[in-house]
Amino acid sequence: MRIKFNELKAKCKDMDIKVTNEEISIATGINIGAIEKIASGRFEMVNAKYVDALYTYFKQRLPDLKVEDFIILRSIHLPISVESRGIKRKGRADQ
Numbered sequence: 001m002r003i004k005f006n007e008l009k010a011k012c013k014d015m016d017i018k019v020t021n022e023e024i025s026i027a028t029g030i031n032i033g034a035i036e037k038i039a040s041g042r043f044e045m046v047n048a049k050y051v052d053a054l055y056t057y058f059k060q061r062l063p064d065l066k067v068e069d070f071i072i073l074r075s076i077h078l079p080i081s082v083e084s085r086g087i088k089r090k091g092r093a094d095q
Contacts, residue, residue, distance in 0.1 A: 001046065002072045005039050008058045008065075017061050028053040 012019040021039060025032040030050055037043040038050070051071070059065045 001051075001074065002041060003038055003046065003051065003054060004070060004072065005054070008062065008070070009039075012058075012061055015062070019061070024054070024057060028057050030054070 009019050021035045022032060024030070025035045028035075028050075030053060034043065034050065038046065038054075055065075055067070055070050058070065
């Protein structure tokens with residue numbers, strides 16, 4: 001999954017809505033380092049609370065925002081591989 005973060009910031013700018021990473025961090029409570037990783041596309045696993053907070057933030061500024069304009073979902077191979085404490089396990093996502 002990738003949040004269309006920079007695209008949404010650009011859309012805000014086009015509408016004369018000033019948006020900075022620092023302001024987003026303060027408004028959402030998300031650490032500035034995490035915001036910058038999301039902006040650069042280097043955040044592999046985005047916390048669900050971050051997704052909700054960022055969607056709410058941009059929805060307040062872009063009322064017509066739809067979920068499909070907010071994130072890009074990617075297909076993955078199933079079953080997923082879960083790594084925990086150095087042990088690689090394969091199984092269902094709900095295990």
